[in-house]
Amino acid sequence: MSGKMLIRTIVPLTFIVQAALASAQTARDYISIVGSSTVYPFATVVAETYGKTTRFKTPKIESTGSGGGFKLFCDGIGVAHPDMTDSSRAIKKSEINRCKANGVTEIIEMKIGYDGIAIANVKKNAPLALSRKDLFLALAKNVPDPEGDQRLIPNPYRTWQEVNPDLPNVAIEVMGPPPTSGTRDAFVELAMEGGCQKIDWIAVMEKKDERQYRSICHTVREDGAYIEAGENDNLIVQKLEANDNALGIFGFSFLDQNSDKVQGSMIDGVAPTFEAIADGEYPISRSLFIYVKKAHIGMIPGITEFLHEFSSDKAWGDEGYLSDKGLIPMPSAERAYFAKNISQLRANIFVDND
Structure with a gap:
């Protein structure tokens, strides 16, 4: 199997959306994740490890199904809406359009493995x-x-x-x-x-x-x-x-x-x-994914650190704890590609030119 990382930057954030996020840090101090029941066990074990080994709170994860997760994810920007959604399929064009219509204008897609x-x-x-x-x-x-x-x-x-x-x-x-x-x-x-x-x-x-x-x-x-x-x-x-x-x-x-x-x-x-x-x-x-609202990074604490934990060799590697839960790891070269992009997340280089 092979996979290409698809990072979609649809349009720049508006001033209004930025203002809506201004108070997010104090309004919510944990990561909110929704989505696939298939990805749920993997996201949960990463969240538990992250909560025990970092200064951040353990993320709250809700199993809604991939379609239900995208609906919640695409409802809007801000503390009332999830930061991430898990999916056991790629996002659909109609879901991208729904996100865009509700101000979710920068979406990071990260493949995590196979199932x-x-x-x-x-x-x-x-x-x-x-x-x-x-x-x-x-x-x-x-x-x-x-x-x-x-x-x-x-x-x-x-x-x-x-x-x-x-x-x-x-x-x-x-x-x-x-x-x-x-x-x-x-x-x-x-x-x-x-x-x-x-x-x-x-x-x-x-x-x-x-x-x-x-x-x-x-x-x-x-x-x-x-x-x-x-x-x-x-x-x-x-x-x-x-x-x-x-x-x-x-x-x-x-x-x-x-x-x-x-x-x-x-x-x-x-x-x-x-x-x-x-x-x-x-x-x-099939491939499994995590989608992240780029606008929430830096506004909701710990998102970057959570992604680093998920993309670490100890988590998604060949001998990682996620393989013990049934995740099929990506080949090492593919993991290295995704891990490199995650490590550069703060540099804001994720631009899709398609």
Whole structure:
């Protein structure tokens, strides 16, 4: 995998926004972070370490989902609004526009590592071997008519065996995150669309009618086979224990932390392991991010120091404490690139010329 750091400076801050921030130092003396439930465990352990080893208060972190985090983050500048948001996907153009409209005009994007999306079941049952095409056919709202004719019909599949004769004859029940979740976005894009592209006559539609293509490949069925289980991935693990035949969708770190209870399915012949995600072999892998309001640096105490802790080798390095929590570290050269930029943060050199 590879990644390019994207730092967006949209327009200069206005005098009014600067005035609104003038009293922030005395109004709030801790960092406020919202966002992804996947990044939450990593941000939390960094925050706890930071709180114990610096003179600053431990940041307050709220798990809102990536989409919910961007909404709060982009609501405005000042002490009433979060300083950072975590995300398990990149910020969308529409979110950048929302930020800009509300005066959040300088956004720092920092990639922190990688994660894989696990499709898991309880360990008392046999692990599954699924393809991305299986996942698309099982979970899409509309699928190709099994009788042919290159037409779509409402999803008729009720069991995994109906999707693929090699799979168990059990009902399709998949517990996953809601639309506000970055994990849901990544699953739809990487798993479902990846499977959708295996159907030739739909794949060619991407260039002819992208809107229709995305509607087919990205729309999850709503008849009960896919169950929105909230933003709390630990809750999904608990629900799997209560429902032997269900599958759950969540980040690799939660699979890793609950390996005594659940197991990941093979996806296109690859197991969701630390090594397979790190080298890009596992097909449902993604980058994780932190977004920072540049206007809050120097106004809310400790932001720079928090970013330095997050980007230290002891945190996100190959043997860092975040890898013990399930974060897949970036290659050393990529980490060095991001760490260098963070170390120069005070120099105010983060300008995007795109």
